[in-house]
Amino acid sequence: MTDLALAVERLSVEIPTRRGVVRAVRDVSFGVSPGEAVALVGESGSGKTMTCRAIMRLLHPPARITGGAIWFQGRDLVMLAEPDLEQIRGSGIAMVFQDPMSALNPVLTIERQVAEALPPPAGPRAERRRRVVGLLRQVGLPDAEQRARAYPHQLSGGQRQRVMLAIVLARRPTVLLADEPTTALDVTIQAQILADLGRLQQQLSMALVLVTHDLGVVRRTVHRVAVMYAGQVVELAPTRELFAHPRHPYTLGLLDSVPSVDCTVPLMPILGTPPDPVGIGAGCAFAPRCPLASAECLRGEIPLAAVAPGRWSRCIKAERVGSDRGAAPAAQRS
């Protein structure tokens, strides 16, 4: 555990609402090593963003951490007070937000905003400007010198997300959380930005946590994948193995619902809807939608268990998942 850049251990986040307590993040554990990229994958509302915000300790009240630990450089972030967290945010753990449209201060020029994030000493103006333009070039912003003088509204979405990256990288973080950095952008730009993100992660040997619901992105960019469902990590595995042999029925369902390029394989949607986040009961949250489900799946909390070296699954029938692959879709179709 000690060589991990960031380790999340049994983290829980709850949001009290009028209808009851929403358990947004339940018992989530995963880790990232330096230079490694891990993806958090799952549908909307599965707790990916909440997990990231909890790691930054930037949850919007009344959401709060109710259990677990977040280990970073030998310290548990859950226990730290605000002044210590401010030391860690930015230079230790940084975060890129979903929507670059709103994540920049609208009334300051790009140059001012990037310059503000530069670690001291800032040096004279010309020097600062040189560093800003250098950073903007590094993240692949075209025409960086001109753009530095622009305001956020004068840039396109992709350009703004690159600026966000430049701001975040100015601090040289050891861990970077990227919360769906490309969902607000159009497809061609998405691919470019993700490619650049991967390149920068390698160059700066950062630990990267990439939140996404795009499995294509996952396959190309990251080393390991944590699949989330209803606030839990249901499967954790190296990318290649996860795609080849999923060990959780939900992962299998996710993979089957991705369209193939040549459209030869019919799309297989996961039947049913995610559970109501208020009052999730005991047992497997996916059971109501699971083709393998049986009575024992609802008996008590199911732990995230090792099913093979480096592979974890929250399914008591992990070894049976995918064994009937090909037959199951046919059965569902009829």
Add this chain to the structure above:
Amino acid sequence: MTTLANDLAPARPTRGRVPLGIAAGGGMLLAMLAAAALAPALVPYNPATQNLNTMLLPPSSAHWFGTDNYGRDVFTRVLYGSAIDLRIGVLAVIFPFVFGGIAGAAAGDFGGWVDVVVMRTVDVMTAVPFMVLVIAIVAFLGPGETNILIAIGLVDWIVFARLVRGEVLRDKNLEYVAALRALGFSRWRIILRHLLPNAIPPAVVFLASDIVLVILTTAALGFLGLGVRPPAPEWGLMISEGRMFLYNAWWLAAMPGFACMYAGIAFILIGDGLADLLRVRGQ
């Protein structure tokens, strides 16, 4: 798509263009200040010297604004008075603007008990009319320019606090604030360098009209005998002294009134221009 956008909208902020309002209002104000400063050289009269031979003369080429009941030249007194009124107007709003802005920003961003303390104080003070409160404080401290400044400072900040708090409340949940916090910036740094500057334009615009309000308040205090003491040529005092002669010598009250209006228009133009300058274009 990107290249097309680049061609169409070269990223160049407007620079070096002073909004018309600032130019016009600033010009008016500068003219007034210059005239006040150069008054001894500009007009042959003394604002305090009485001359019983020239009592209540209507405006003429010798006395542009006429003379008052003591034979003093009204134009001269208005000129000298502008120094007093503008000084009080500008000085009195500095503390309310700064303190009210910071208190409002803190209340908006921190919420919780900070918000409760600041805003309940504001509520209590709002419940008592502005004038009544100022009069009460001045009556307690005693008349005079310094005490007017103190009284207005104690009361006037609540307007700015409420204004800035509203702006900050709107902004603080925007993603850019979370992004700044994710960079490790402290709460106060975000308040002072990002939230406050973004919340300031409406406060600055209000600042301009607030100066006018302060000038009128000063005048009202003078009228009640709680302000600047006679024979100082303060506009409000002149208006109140001239009210006895409204039927046969209207210029006594009207001319300082016009001066008030002139200063008011100048400040409001400046406020408007500042608002243009501070607003981001095409948001």
